[in-house]
Amino acid sequence: MSGLLRRPKYYFNNKHNYSDGDVIIKVDSILFKVHRNILSLASTTFSDMFTNAISYNQSIPEITLENESETNFENLLSFIYPKDYIAIDWDNVEEMFRISHKFTINSVFTAAKVFLTNKFEENPLLALYLSEKYEFKELFKEASKLVLNNFYVHKKSPLFTKLSINTKLALIEMHHDYLTVLFLKSDEPKNGVGYNKVIELLNEDPSEAFKLFTSSEFTLNGKFTNKFRSMKDITLNQLFIELNK
Numbered sequence: 001m002s003g004l005l006r007r008p009k010y011y012f013n014n015k016h017n018y019s020d021g022d023v024i025i026k027v028d029s030i031l032f033k034v035h036r037n038i039l040s041l042a043s044t045t046f047s048d049m050f051t052n053a054i055s056y057n058q059s060i061p062e063i064t065l066e067n068e069s070e071t072n073f074e075n076l077l078s079f080i081y082p083k084d085y086i087a088i089d090w091d092n093v094e095e096m097f098r099i100s101h102k103f104t105i106n107s108v109f110t111a112a113k114v115f116l117t118n119k120f121e122e123n124p125l126l127a128l129y130l131s132e133k134y135e136f137k138e139l140f141k142e143a144s145k146l147v148l149n150n151f152y153v154h155k156k157s158p159l160f161t162k163l164s165i166n167t168k169l170a171l172i173e174m175h176h177d178y179l180t181v182l183f184l185k186s187d188e189p190k191n192g193v194g195y196n197k198v199i200e201l202l203n204e205d206p207s208e209a210f211k212l213f214t215s216s217e218f219t220l221n222g223k224f225t226n227k228f229r230s231m232k233d234i235t236l237n238q239l240f241i242e243l244n245k
Contacts (some may be wrong), residue, residue, distance in 0.1 A: 013070065015084070016077045023053060024062040030070040032077065033060075042080045045104040072099050079108050088115040090123055097130060121146060125154045132167055144171065151175045 012031045021033035040047035053061030065073065072095050078084040079096075088096055093112050100108035117139055120127035124146035131140035147154045148171060154160055160168070 013074060015074060016081070022060050023050060024060060025073070026062060026064045027068050027070050027073045032073065034077065038080065042107060043103045043105045045102075068099070076100065076103070076105070076108065079111070080105065088112050090119075090126070094126070094130065097134060101134070125157055125159050128167075129159055129162055132164060144174075147171065148175055 010026065010029050010031050012033060016032045016034055018033055018035065021035055023034060023036045023039075025032045025034060036046075036050045040050060049063055050061070053063050075086050075092060075096070076099050078086040079088075086092075088111055093115055096108055096112040100106075100112065113134075113136065116127055116130060116136070120131075120139060120143050124143045128140060128143040128147050130136070131143055144167075151171065163171075
């Protein structure tokens with residue numbers, strides 16, 4: 001590992017290896033020699049950890065962090081220490097939320113939330129996922145509107161599958177209601193996809209009818225809308241399964 005100071009079996013991180021540091025934090029094979037007072041001020045979780053830190057052979061105490069990566073922890077320290085600056089962006093915001101929430105570092109968590117609030121229009125699906133996970137109700141509402149505006153693109157994203165079942169079902173239902181209102185304005189089918197074809201599929205395979213309806217640009221009349229709404233209410237769970245295959 002270039003640029004890292006060597007110690008048997010471990011390497012000191014060259015960015016956060018302070019000569020006057022009074023605690024060593026081990027992440028995988030990487031050592032961070034840092035200051036207890038700085039991390040304690042930033043995080044009550046670290047403050048509690050340092051109370052139970054163990055010193056070996058009268059050296060400074062060491063703490064091992066499990067299930068963390070050097071890069072994520074280095075970024076976290078770079079945000080905490082005043083000598084460094086790391087910008088929160090779409091590449092690191094999810095990890096910044098996760099690690100700051102895990103270690104109760106409110107300053108980092110708040111900075112990540114500010115970024116998400118200001119930039120959610122650039123990546124509405126990730127904003128929706130994070131808003132759901134961390135219970136940002138207003139941001140969840142605004143991000144969901146943007147996801148619905150381009151529903152089929154977002155539905156194909158692997159991130160869509162990480163949303164909760166309730167959120168995915170709600171998006172499907174809201175999108176159906178939106179299309180119903182939109183397509184009721186006209187009675188003529190478009191692109192060769194006709195009313196009779198969808199009615200036939202409704203009787204044979206409701207889930208296929210649903211997919212045909214929502215992926216095509218044909219229009220509805222009142223009779224079809226009523227029948228489709230009844231089918232949707234009865235088979236919503238089955239539609240959810242089909243849509244996520």
